[in-house]
Amino acid sequence: MRAFIEGLSFGARYFRFGCGEPHFSDAEFRRLCDPDTSVCADFIVVRSKDGRESAVASARYCVQPDGKRCEFAIAVADDWQGRGLGRRLIEALLKNARRNGLVLMFGKVLATNGRMLEFARRNGFEVLTDAGDPAIRTVTLALEADEADPTRQQPL
């Protein structure tokens, strides 16, 4: 995961982590790569080539203190963008969040991140402006429960 984060372009890292520089401290890397699994679901797409594995995309949601909403973030390695990985990852996040009984997923996106805003719209999210911070957009999607899913949990 460290190699994945360090391998992102400055722009992708800036949009995902709010900081383009690759020089995170060990503590920051630990927080980024080892989320609290009691409240976060983490999905990583791994490429396997010549017996070596490397991460090429990652997405995560973290449940809010209300136990009903979750905040997500996503990043796809630059060379792997535009191949449908982002869409498949967001679908996996949404499916998992529904299964866990969550009712809303949202993300904070920089207003200058046109690609992510368009990506969010295409995947059903509504884009809202933030009255307190014009540099930020909130993308939000209500999660309808999949009643047919036998593994669905009640809200946390």
Ligand SMILES: CC(C)(COP(=O)(O)OP(=O)(O)OC[C@H]1O[C@@H](n2cnc3c(N)ncnc32)[C@H](O)[C@@H]1OP(=O)(O)O)[C@@H](O)C(=O)NCCC(=O)NCCS
């Ligand atoms: C925003 C981001 C996550 C999108 O990921 P992605 O993998 O490029 O997204 P997708 O490939 O699913 O969709 C992008 C395009 O690829 C197209 N595409 C190409 N091949 C595809 C395939 N096989 N299947 C589906 N879609 C495909 C999609 O239709 C879409 O096309 P369009 O933009 O012309 O409509 C990615 O650009 C990224 O990581 N950006 C940097 C980090 C960032 O901004 N994160 C957001 C902070 S929360």
